[in-house]
Amino acid sequence: MEITIEQALQQGVAAHKEDKLQEAERIYRAILKSYPKDPDANHNLGLIAVSMNQIAQALPLFKMALDVNSNIEQFWMSYIDALVKTNSVKEAKLAIKKAKKQGFDAKKLETLLPQSKVLEARIPYNNCPLCESNNISNSAVGDCSKQLLYHPMIPSIMQWMDCGDCLHQFINGHFTDEALEVIFSKQPENQVVGYQIEEQRYISARIIEKVIPFKSYGTWLDVGFGNGSLLFTADEYGFEPIGVDLRKDGVAALQNLGIQAHCDPVQNLEFEKSISVVSMMDVLEHIPYPKEVLISLYSKMDEDGCLLISMPNSESWLWKLWSKENRNPYFNSIEHYHNFSKTRLVSLLNECGFNIKQYGISQRYRCGMEIVAQRN
Numbered sequence: 058m059e060i061t062i063e064q065a066l067q068q069g070v071a072a073h074k075e076d077k078l079q080e081a082e083r084i085y086r087a088i089l090k091s092y093p094k095d096p097d098a099n100h101n102l103g104l105i106a107v108s109m110n111q112i113a114q115a116l117p118l119f120k121m122a123l124d125v126n127s128n129i130e131q132f133w134m135s136y137i138d139a140l141v142k143t144n145s146v147k148e149a150k151l152a153i154k155k156a157k158k159q160g161f162d163a164k165k166l167e168t169l170l171p172q173s174k175v176l177e178a179r180i181p182y183n184n185c186p187l188c189e190s191n192n193i194s195n196s197a198v199g200d201c202s203k204q205l206l207y208h209p210m211i212p213s214i215m216q217w218m219d220c221g222d223c224l225h226q227f228i229n230g231h232f233t234d235e236a237l238e239v240i241f242s243k244q245p246e247n248q249v250v251g252y253q254i255e256e257q258r259y260i261s262a263r264i265i266e267k268v269i270p271f272k273s274y275g276t277w278l279d280v281g282f283g284n285g286s287l288l289f290t291a292d293e294y295g296f297e298p299i300g301v302d303l304r305k306d307g308v309a310a311l312q313n314l315g316i317q318a319h320c321d322p323v324q325n326l327e328f329e330k331s332i333s334v335v336s337m338m339d340v341l342e343h344i345p346y347p348k349e350v351l352i353s354l355y356s357k358m359d360e361d362g363c364l365l366i367s368m369p370n371s372e373s374w375l376w377k378l379w380s381k382e383n384r385n386p387y388f389n390s391i392e393h394y395h396n397f398s399k400t401r402l403v404s405l406l407n408e409c410g411f412n413i414k415q416y417g418i419s420q421r422y423r424c425g426m427e428i429v430a431q432r433n
């Protein structure tokens with residue numbers, strides 16, 4: 058089957074986002090075979106080269122992308138950043154001048170120059186964010202600079218910490234509001250309401266069917282609903298859907314469809330009805346202090362309410378082998394604050410009043426686990 062260049066590019070970007078760099082590189086190269094000047098394929102291939110520290114190879118790719126389309130700020134940023142990394146500061150300054158002439162914000166581009174200040178991006182955790190122990194020490198180090206949400210104003214090094222008491226692993230600090238704004242200025246397309254609605258319906262149905270043996274009716278609150286698929290499908294199964302998300306666009310889109318949706322941290326919300334099912338799919342690892350959110354959710358739920366949580370499991374063999382081979386993608390995951398093990402998640406849920414009903418693996422993201430728990 059013939060696929061269009063746009064489709065090929067989408068596949069490449071999807072693989073790229075999932076950190077499947079070899080596959081992404083193969084697709085970008087295939088595009089360039091037919092269209093050697095395609096700006097996106099050139100640019101993204103350049104990003105992969107940078108991530109492998111092959112800056113010299115990235116430069117002509119970024120240059121080509123700009124020659125064909127100089128209206129994309131990201132192309133300028135990548136090019137200037139690569140020039141700085143090869144110590145070509147003069148050329149970088151020249152490029153900034155050119156970009157400025159085209160109407161781009163020179164101040165923002167100048168942040169890429171070596172003397173520019175990097176954001177004070179994180180508020181450090183002085184204690185373990187789960188058990189408050191101060192017995193914490195440095196652990197693995199990651200590098201988020203090749204992530205799609207990365208911005209050069211954010212430090213690229215990610216220092217993970219281990220708690221000596223509860224054995225939880227967490228990043229050394231959560232982001233300031235200013236840093237969050239920089240990171241979330243980009244919206245991944247899989248977070249747009251209605252994204253792949255047909256394919257996602259099957260994945261969502263499998264998730265809902267895991268809950269139904271324990272709770273089969275009532276309100277379904279999805280925290281961080283993203284593309285909305287779980288709520289659409291829960292509605293179909295007879296639940297009353299309620300969405301919470303921090304992306305304003307998504308909340309507005311859901312409200313336009315007549316679905317109750319809120320744009321606030323869930324712990325700040327009061328709901329009219331008691332909540333029967335709460336789902337947090339790949340959400341808890343992004344929350345600075347997960348325990349206070351779980352305790353607050355407990356107070357809003359039916360006595361036999363169900364909680365569904367998915368996230369990567371740092372106790373799986375896949376995770377351990379990735380780490381051993383120095384290719385654990387989650388150490389570089391810019392928007393994650395926590396690396397939960399199954400054991401630590403289960404004990405946290407117990408501490409907050411939930412009983413584990415079922416363990417399963419998640420198909421949503423790599424190395425995912427999916428836990429169904431119920432209120433005591």
Ligand SMILES: [Zn+2]
Nearest residue numbers: 185188220223
């Ligand atoms: Zn701890």
